[in-house]
Amino acid sequence: MPAQIIHGKEIAEAIRAELKTEVVRLATKGVVPGLGVILVGADPASTSYVTAKEKTCAELGMFSDDNRLPAETSQADLLALVQRMNEDPKIHGILVQLPLPKHIDEAAVLLAIDPDKDVDGFHPVNVGKMVVGEKAYLPCTPHGVIQMLLRSGVETAGAHVVVVGRSNIVGKPVANMLIQKQTGGNATVTVCHTRTKDLAHHVRQADIIIAAAGRPNTITADMVKPGAVVIDVGVNRIEDASKKSGFRLVGDVDFDAVAQVASKITPVPGGVGPMTITMLMWNTVESAKRTLGEA
Ligand SMILES: NC(=O)c1ccc[n+]([C@@H]2O[C@H](COP(=O)([O-])OP(=O)(O)OC[C@H]3O[C@@H](n4cnc5c(N)ncnc54)[C@H](OP(=O)(O)O)[C@@H]3O)[C@@H](O)[C@H]2O)c1
Structure with missing residues (x-):
């Protein structure tokens, strides 16, 4: 059976509606x-x-x-x-x-x-707080990934997550969030990169795959365990003469084939992308709440 699609656009819209309510409430204060x-x-x-x-x-x-x-x-x-x-x-x-x-x-x-105003979550103080499990501004794209998992009912506790990519903005922070002892964490995490020997072997063990390599077709159907959840962070431009712009956007995952094996999958575009700006707004609202001693 083809995988259920995790629509980031819909999840982002739901979070934005929650934020809008918060903004109205804060305005009264x-x-x-x-x-x-x-x-x-x-x-x-x-x-x-x-x-x-x-x-x-x-x-x-x-x-x-x-x-x-x-x-x-x-x-x-x-x-x-x-x-x-x-x-x-x-x-x-x-x-x-x-x-x-x-x-x-x-x-x-x-x-x-x-x-205290670092809503991108890139300042070493916030990175350090995140790693030790203290309250911090979480970087937007990885936090968006965690929210997508939580809000589409994917259990991370006890799951084996394979993250492909180790950048400071996606791979490392998402791996760190997933090992935290809290909701949306408690996973067993493997982080892969270009020096990983036999990427397919590692990815095949995963209950949840997070692809953040920045290279099309990094994850193919033969690398995916039946029923795995696949989150595609990649955004790659590939030439497409049928498009007015001359290109189209694809992720890191061979979507059509992997969707036949996975249980849930995010599309590109319309998957992780819409979450990133939403989580930036989330952090800004959190910061405003802090000034009132609320967060
Ligand atoms: N949707 C969004 O809002 C959003 C936000 C941020 C990024 N992105 C997209 O996410 C992707 C990753 O972004 P990034 O900034 O993390 O990229 P990056 O800094 O280029 O890092 C890519 C990582 O993937 C690893 N990698 C590359 N090819 C690989 C392969 N064949 N096998 C295993 N590992 C491989 C690299 O390993 P090494 O460390 O060994 O080089 C590196 O750690 C890009 O497509 C980017 O456009 C999307």
């Missing part, structure tokens, strides 16, 4: 969650991400302080803007869109963000 957005340069992909984030803020009744800076902005000017946002009580979360131009030290900029 005089707090409007605010996101400071910084984009340096005009990279088309980054510009469209930032526009989507600003649009979502508006849809949820949140405030966004949008700053689009020229590509030649100096590191000192960028750090000064981050500092201004750190001190601005109307701003509860700061988002610096990555990647930054080559002349700017990305790590220095991320370190300059007040950890």
Whole structure:
């Protein structure tokens, strides 16, 4: 029987509805969650991400302080803007869109963000808190994956999860969240990467597969145990002459074939993608609640 599709778009919409209710409630207490957005340069992909984030803020009744800076902005000017946002009580979360131009030290900029406003969850303070199981802003894409599992009734406790990819923004944090002693965790986790010997052997053991390699067809049907749950984080552009743009988006999983073996699977697009911005809004609302001593 073909796998049930886990629709990230629907789960994201449900979470956004919950956040909207929270925003209305916070407004009665005089707090409007605010996101400071910084984009340096005009990279088309980054510009469209930032526009989507600003649009979502508006849809949820949140405030966004949008700053689009020229590509030649100096590191000192960028750090000064981050500092201004750190001190601005109307701003509860700061988002610096990555990647930054080559002349700017990305790590220095991320370190300059007040950890209490680090809604991307990339500051080492928040990464460290997440690892030791303290309350922290969780990075958005991995947190989105955990919410998708929870909200589609996938039990992680005792499950063997194989994560393919070990980046700081997806693979490592999702593996860490899954081993935490809490709901949405308690899994046994294997993390694979390009030095893994016999990837297929490891993936075949998985009850849950999380593919975050950034390479189409990394996970094929012969690598999937019947009934496994497959979460595809990958977003890859492949040429497609039938499309006006000349390309289409695919994940890391051979979707059509794997859907015949798996019990549940996420599509690309419409799977993990819509969750990422939603979880950024979640963190910003959490930060606003903290200012009232609520979170
Ligand atoms: N949906 C979303 O919102 C969202 C958000 C973030 C990322 N993404 C997508 O998720 C994918 C991963 O992103 P990322 O930033 O984590 O990418 P990344 O920094 O390029 O990391 C990819 C990871 O996958 C591993 N890998 C690559 N090919 C592999 C293979 N054939 N076998 C085993 N491991 C392999 C790499 O191993 P090594 O460490 O050994 O090189 C690396 O750890 C990309 O397609 C990206 O576009 C989607």
